[in-house]
Amino acid sequence: MQLTEYRRLWNARKWMKRNEPFLPTWHAHLGYSLDLFKRFKKGAAVEEVALTHDLNQDLLQRWVDVGLVLGHLKQNRKGIIKPKxxxxKYVSKDSDSSVGILIKEMMELHIPTMLSYRDLMQGKEVNFFEADYGDTVAQTSALLETIAFPKVLDVVKKERVKSIFDIGCAYGGYLKRIQVKKPKLRLKGLEADEQVAKKAQEEVKDSDIEIISGDIKEYESDEEFDLVMMNNLLYYFSKEDRAELFERSSKIVGKKGTxxxxxxxxxxxxxxxxxxAFNSFMSAHENMYPVPSERELKQYAKAAGFKFKKTTPVVKEGGWYMMVFKK
Ligand SMILES: C[S@@+](CC[C@H](N)C(=O)[O-])C[C@H]1O[C@@H](n2cnc3c(N)ncnc32)[C@H](O)[C@@H]1O
Incomplete structure (x- = not known):
């Protein structure tokens, strides 16, 4: 074989190998979407699951084959399939520990967006299917709470915070967690997506948490708070709007507030x-903007009358941080 030909083959192999890590996510995504891990939970034959749930048996068999290769599934001598x-636990729909919504977001929102770049770059129209986008994003953001919440709670304790206003609170996850630890605090959230706000209100109706439906760009607060939070919100704001967002928060943060x-x-x-990758996703969507730099946020904060206190990593590998400012 000629050297150039060999190199060509080597490169083809390289790209195929690079794509291999996609397979487990594809398998998990399909498993989550059709709740296949649950269907096989107690052990079942492919034929039986296909028949009971009206699925194409050949295609289900291919999904099972991939699952066996990946170690997601096991098969006994009688051909009964059982998932790991x-x-x-983590990739079934109704499991309390499910992370399926994140797999859904990656596969149904992020990957299709990346694939639409070819058309977008050429100015062609692209239709994103985002009917339940608000719900998906609200749920996936909530996954981060587990790591971020203790850091938020530290600030609440250290600054002796008595009242909190959460801008873009989604389902009010941070407020609910705070209430468990600090039941006497005044807790209020603002959420622009009406459907999300409605569900959040429903969830907190038996508590003292107040959630209102509205856009911070138009919201006039008649009350000051010791702590204002804007978590995972900035990519909904252009640079100009970010400066104003900080100005608006500054009006809501009381004297010596955080x-x-x-x-x-x-x-x-x-x-x-x-x-x-996150920015590539944001930029492809109207009304979404690339994430800011630390420097940019310090500038807005300073202009709005805040002093910078600290930046702490929340998820290092995700480039996710918590920044704290004081009046
Ligand atoms: C990515 S979620 C983050 C939710 C929550 N803060 C968290 O960190 O888990 C951002 C939320 O902000 C809401 N939002 C976006 N723009 C807003 C605005 N202008 N005013 C109020 N809420 C807004 C979105 O509807 C969405 O539910």
């Missing part, structure tokens, strides 16, 4: 591959 327990901003940051030390 961790997949039933501002917490949780966001992925660009040009930070960690997680830059993730931040760049």
């Amino acid at each position: 327990r961790s997949l039933v 501002l917490i901003v949780i966001s992925p940051l660009v040009q930070s030390k960690h997680g830059q591959a993730f931040a760049s």
